[in-house]
Amino acid sequence: MHDETKLIKQAVRGDSRALSELLQQNYSFLYQYVLKATMNKSLAEDVTQETMLKAIEKIASFQGKAKFSTWLITIASRHVVDRVRRNEREKHWIQEEQSLRAVRYDTLQRMNDWPEALQALGELSSDTRMPVLLKYFYGYTQEEISAMLDIPIGTVKSRLHNGIKQLRKELTNHEEAKNG
Amino acid sequence: MRKQKTDDVDQLWFEKHVGPAVNRFDAVHSPPIPGLNELEQRVKRHKQDVKRMLWKELALFWLTAIFVLSSMLWLLDNSRMWFAVVQTVFAAGGIGYVSMIFGRRMGHKWKN
Numbered sequence: 266m267h268d269e270t271k272l273i274k275q276a277v278r279g280d281s282r283a284l285s286e287l288l289q290q291n292y293s294f295l296y297q298y299v300l301k302a303t304m305n306k307s308l309a310e311d312v313t314q315e316t317m318l319k320a321i322e323k324i325a326s327f328q329g330k331a332k333f334s335t336w337l338i339t340i341a342s343r344h345v346v347d348r349v350r351r352n353e354r355e356k357h358w359i360q361e362e363q364s365l366r367a368v369r370y371d372t373l374q375r376m377n378d379w380p381e382a383l384q385a386l387g388e389l390s391s392d393t394r395m396p397v398l399l400k401y402f403y404g405y406t407q408e409e410i411s412a413m414l415d416i417p418i419g420t421v422k423s424r425l426h427n428g429i430k431q432l433r434k435e436l437t438n439h440e441e442a443k444n445g
Numbered sequence: 446m447r448k449q450k451t452d453d454v455d456q457l458w459f460e461k462h463v464g465p466a467v468n469r470f471d472a473v474h475s476p477p478i479p480g481l482n483e484l485e486q487r488v489k490r491h492k493q494d495v496k497r498m499l500w501k502e503l504a505l506f507w508l509t510a511i512f513v514l515s516s517m518l519w520l521l522d523n524s525r526m527w528f529a530v531v532q533t534v535f536a537a538g539g540i541g542y543v544s545m546i547f548g549r550r551m552g553h554k555w556k557n
Contacts, residue, residue, distance in 0.1 A: 281492065285484040296476045301467065313476075321491045375473035380466035401459035402467055429455045436462055 273333055276324050284324055287333055288317055295337050298403075302345050302395050304387045305364035306371065312348065316341040338403075339413040342395055346414065349391050385435035389428055396421050397428035 269290075275283035295316060300309040319340050327336060365387045369379050386394060395414065399405045407425070411418040479487075520528045 281485055281488045282481075285481055285488050288488070289478060289481055289484055292478050293475050297471045297474060300474055301470070317487075318491055321488050322495055372470060372473060376469055378469075380469070382463040382466035383470055386463060386467070397459075398467075401456055402464065425455075429459070432463060433458070 273329050291334050291337055294334055298338055299341050301398055302391055304368050312341055312344045315344050342414055381439045385432050393424045393428040396424045400425055
């Protein structure tokens with residue numbers, strides 16, 4: 266932690282090596298978050314790169330109030346929202362389904378399993394999936410999520426409520442089908 | 446208080462039913478991490494690109510400003526009436542543009 270604070274100070278002052286170290290330390294964390302938020306491998310790679318470029322451009326304005334990883338997640342989330350809006354405008358819904366299928370296939374290859382929880386999570390819209398992950402997996406508060414995604418707190422609450430409700434429903438249906 | 450309890454219940458439910466699957470998903474999808482030197486090169490290159498772009502934009506801004514200012518001074522020298530007309534058109538355009546941007550922002554907030 267102390268090391269990170271020191272690196273952040275150096276990076277903000279323009280030290281490229283310090284910024285590279287910070288980016289390297291947070292690379293996995295960032296990519297894994299974006300992959301879960303998008304459930305799309307190629308989009309996750311693109312957004313990770315875009316986030317790193319944005320971080321390089323904006324590092325001088327980083328005030329260090331939040332952790333560096335939180336700052337990266339905030340940038341990445343906004344990129345994801347932009348991409349999803351663009352896809353919605355261009356009507357790329359079929360691509361979204363295909364990308365979820367591709368992630369499922371890839372995960373099956375790697376861990377010989379595709380848990381129903383991941384399927385249910387993948388079926389949430391990314392607008393809902395992001396607050397759910399940020400709150401229940403990463404432990405951010407509703408206020409923090411509101412600031413990170415630049416949406417009103419009421420919207421965060423309703424998305425969390427709907428997201429959890431949908432997850433419960435999907436998993437309960439699956440359990441019932443398995444038992445019955 | 447009741448809301449807090451609901452949050453805790455949801456949190457526990459998520460940790461029990463979804464959390465382990467997400468942890469396993471993370472574990473099998475860890476990306477190859479780029480080397481420090483490679484990243485440093487990328488950081489330096491991007492900083493240079495951004496700097497170059499900013500200088501280009503600044504030069505373009507000054508060129509446009511010089512052109513607009515000299516045209517206005519020329520117009521003021523030659524025809525005061527046309528100078529007034531152009532100033533009025535620019536002012537009206539500016540007000541229209543600002544209200545359009547402001548209106549769009551308000552619309553966005555309202556939708557949220």
